[in-house]
Amino acid sequence: MAGETIITVVGNLTSDPELRFTPSGAAVANFTIASTPRTFDKQSNEWKDGETLFLRASIWREAAEQVAESLTKGTRVIAQGALKMRAYEKDGQKRTSTELDVHEIGPSLKYATAKVTKSNRSNGTNSNSGFNTAPAGNSGQGDVWGGSGNAAGNWETPGNDGQPPF
Template sequence: MGDTITVTGNIASDPERRVTASGIVIASFRLASRQRRFDRSANAWVDGDTNWYSVSAFRALGEHAYASLRRGDRVVVVGRLRLREWETATKKGWSAEIDADSLGHDLLWGTTTFQRDESARAPRPAASAEQTPAPVVEPVATVRPETADLSDRWSAPLVPSGAPAIDADEIPF
């Protein structure tokens, strides 16, 4: 199964970092996701069942996850869901695994600071004479002064490009 899924939850284990024989970095952790609902009869919030996921992040995402995430952090994970059947001598069941495409802290529960990884940015190619310049984008419409209703600043009529423009001091906004 390869469905895309978005899950919010708490990290239940500190991320572990592994490197494959071919040099690919993998960070993995367990994620607990519990949905809450409002029970009108009890007039209170009630916790639902907890869903458990094994999350894996690869390459640069794995490095960044390992450096940034800790047990207990509230996160949002977007990735591909895989359901796997497992069996031991005494038990059998299913596990839900997410191969993360994107993940980060859930800002509903706190703040974080982003720091760009400059080493991961690709250098921009040098401009060549063969490249065509970017097209000039002109405004689609402007406000025509004689029809502007200054009492309602949000309802100023728009006219096609090429009409006489208004000085910045005359714009009703």
């Protein structure tokens, strides 16, 4: 959406993601990311921690279920999403909080390794991208762009064995 404040934050999960479902059945995972800046102090010749930012975050639908299944307390993550202001009332006082509406999240591989397993999708499409890999009316046969089906087409060069020149 135009005008959103999109940020990327790197930090650790403070607890396991909490998975809930709305009355209509939509999944939402809520969690907090703790991000502490570190700077090198040349005078003392050591790294110093800055003030920790605790950012409440949420992710929706299928991604919420995957986050709840895959990420745990202490996991270092990289999350990208839109900052949102939420107004609420507590003890009769109006308050606001800044939260992250997560679009993408994954484990940081700086201090860890991961084995990625693609999830099966119930509808066969990538629901996050908005792109359908098999357009309607196309059973996966032929060229989806309406071409002849020959990928090389008129670009084929005589003597080209199909191998990259490096």
